[in-house]
Amino acid sequence: MMWGLVCKSSKQSFSIVDKIYPMLDDVMLEKKVAAHLSQPGYSIKEIGEKADKVVIIGGDGTILMAMRYTTKPVFTINTGSVGFLTEVEAHDAVESMKKVLEGEYFIEERMKIKTLLNGERLSDATNEVTIHVSYIGKILSMVLSVNKMVTEEIDGDGIIIATPTGSTSYAFSAGGPIVDPSLRAFIVAPIAPFRHISSPLVIPADKQLYVRVKGNKKAKIIIDGNREALISKKDEVVLSVSDKKSAFIRLEENFYRKVHETLSFKAKRPDNGENMGD
Numbered sequence: 045m046m047w048g049l050v051c052k053s054s055k056q057s058f059s060i061v062d063k064i065y066p067m068l069d070d071v072m073l074e075k076k077v078a079a080h081l082s083q084p085g086y087s088i089k090e091i092g093e094k095a096d097k098v099v100i101i102g103g104d105g106t107i108l109m110a111m112r113y114t115t116k117p118v119f120t121i122n123t124g125s126v127g128f129l130t131e132v133e134a135h136d137a138v139e140s141m142k143k144v145l146e147g148e149y150f151i152e153e154r155m156k157i158k159t160l161l162n163g164e165r166l167s168d169a170t171n172e173v174t175i176h177v178s179y180i181g182k183i184l185s186m187v188l189s190v191n192k193m194v195t196e197e198i199d200g201d202g203i204i205i206a207t208p209t210g211s212t213s214y215a216f217s218a219g220g221p222i223v224d225p226s227l228r229a230f231i232v233a234p235i236a237p238f239r240h241i242s243s244p245l246v247i248p249a250d251k252q253l254y255v256r257v258k259g260n261k262k263a264k265i266i267i268d269g270n271r272e273a274l275i276s277k278k279d280e281v282v283l284s285v286s287d288k289k290s291a292f293i294r295l296e297e298n299f300y301r302k303v304h305e306t307l308s309f310k311a312k313r314p315d316n317g318e319n320m321g322d
Contacts, residue, residue: 048095050074050088050110052102057123060101060137064121067141068099089113097293099141104129104213108268111170111290117151119144119293128212128306131294143295152294154209154225155249158286159267162279168286169267171210175255175281176202176235178262178274183238185258190251200237202263205230205253205283209290212307214269220244222307225299228285253283 047068051057058080065071065081072095078085091098092114100110103124111118121137122130132140143149157169177184186203188196206215208223211231216222220233221244228249234242247253257263257277265281266272275281 045070045097046095047071048074048086048091048098048114048116049077050091050098050100050102050106051077052106052123054102054123056134057101060121060123060134063138064099064101064141067138067145092116101137103127105269108170109270112167112268112271115288115291117291117293119149126306128302129209129292131292131298140295144293149293149295152225152292153289154292155207155228156286156288156290157205157207157230158284159265160282160284161265161273161275166265166273167267167271168288169207169210170290171213171268172204172206172215173281173283174202174204174214174235174264174266174269175257175275176264176266178264182261184261184263186263187254187256187258188232189254189256190247192252192254196232196234196242196245197258198234198237198242200242201235203255204233204235205255206233207231212303215244216307218244221246222303230283249285251284255281255283 049071051061053076061077072086072091073083074088075085088110095116098114098116098118100107100118101121101123107120107129120130122133157173159166159173183199184202186198204215204218208225208227211223215231215233218233218235220231223231230247232245263275264272265275
């Protein structure tokens with residue numbers, strides 16, 4: 045069993061590395077981790093290709109960045125602020141890692157979004173694909189079609205097309221619904237729609253979604269918050285379910301507990317001085 049070890053560059057994350065690393069027999073260290081331990085290091089892409097499973101220490105942003113390069117099962121330890129995608133908190137890292145190494149876990153697979161820009165495949169999205177106006181303060185006009193049938197014409201800041209995994213992230217902030225990640229669906233959430241005449245949609249995942257920009261304004265297509273490209277009215281974006289899936293190592297079914305603890309009005313937000321989603 046070859047493990048990969050990836051972490052956010054922070055004091056707390058490296059303190060967890062110091063505890064987890066000795067527990068793993070065969071391990072590929074991401075370059076920041078390797079530098080901390082004075083060991084040989086690998087790129088996240090190399091780890092994604094060669095490791096059998098990956099431990100990710102950080103927040104949701106670290107997880108999404110790593111999952112760009114791997115479809116292998118990931119075990120996630122939270123050292124960010126919210127950490128909705130993470131499995132365990134930092135104080136439970138060692139005991140939880142022991143359970144994983146003893147085989148006391150299951151694999152939860154979740155859908156990803158495949159994105160074609162003018163026929164060229166971009167990186168798959170674990171959370172969401174966002175199409176956003178390039179210039180702040182300008183209204184972007186778009187047409188959303190489902191199976192080539194015009195469904196919504198949207199004027200606003202943009203549109204989010206999320207997986208159920210991403211329904212608790214940016215799409216939720218834009219007024220989209222929370223969707224159980226065991227379901228296969230697209231969540232479409234307009235961003236600041238003009239006069240609020242556009243509504244969020246939940247669309248079965250066996251459909252194809254088409255997005256076109258109207259007018260002469262430039263827009264950005266952004267995947268999971270960290271990969272982007274410019275698009276204009278001459279471009280066509282086609283979204284469908286990817287043939288690849290994200291895979292999480294889980295110790296328990298905890299989605300609804302996470303919803304209550306993280307997203308409810310009574311939820312307490314950790315104050316550790318780090319940015320949300322790091």
